[in-house]
Amino acid sequence: MADLNRVVLIGRLTRDAELKYTANGQAVCKFSIAVNRRRKNGDQWEDEANFFDIVVWGRQGESLNQYLVKGKMVGIDGELRQDRWQQEGQNRSKVEIVASYLQLLGGGPGAPAGGGAYGGSGGASERQSWQGQSSAPSGAGAPPEAPPYTGGDGFADDIPF
Numbered sequence: 001m002a003d004l005n006r007v008v009l010i011g012r013l014t015r016d017a018e019l020k021y022t023a024n025g026q027a028v029c030k031f032s033i034a035v036n037r038r039r040k041n042g043d044q045w046e047d048e049a050n051f052f053d054i055v056v057w058g059r060q061g062e063s064l065n066q067y068l069v070k071g072k073m074v075g076i077d078g079e080l081r082q083d084r085w086q087q088e089g090q091n092r093s094k095v096e097i098v099a100s101y102l103q104l105l106g107g108g109p110g111a112p113a114g115g116g117a118y119g120g121s122g123g124a125s126e127r128q129s130w131q132g133q134s135s136a137p138s139g140a141g142a143p144p145e146a147p148p149y150t151g152g153d154g155f156a157d158d159i160p161f
Helices: 058-067
Strands: 007-013 018-021 027-041 044-057 073-087 090-105 116-119 127-130
Touching: 007 090, 018 058, 027 058, 044 058, 044 073, 058 090
Parallel strands: 044 090
Antiparallel strands: 007 027, 007 073, 018 027, 027 044, 073 090, 090 116, 116 127
């Protein structure tokens, strides 16, 4: 059986996203989200927040950065990555979620009308789509609109069969 590394989360940003660039010019957008969980403690229900660090690479991160503001609800689909390093002789590690698909959800600060879905691994294979939006932000391509439906079956009346 093959290994599987997939994470799907819906939560709110705990701070505005930060956009930085690596030494070779690759964009890296980082932010954190809080995902609430309800659990029962005796007779009382308690809300418990879990916090996750998210990373979005490349053009996708550049395009989304302006919309990723504190309090904004997002859906994330990605994978876990563990970063390991040494600091002052101590081994350190941190687990982050590298998002391959991000959905802006609901209203809130910085939300484009209707929300937007972004996905892809970056580069030439990156895909971006806007759902229910009249105009895309600069740098993002809006899909062409379909012609209006006229109610016909698409065939001319003079076809002899």
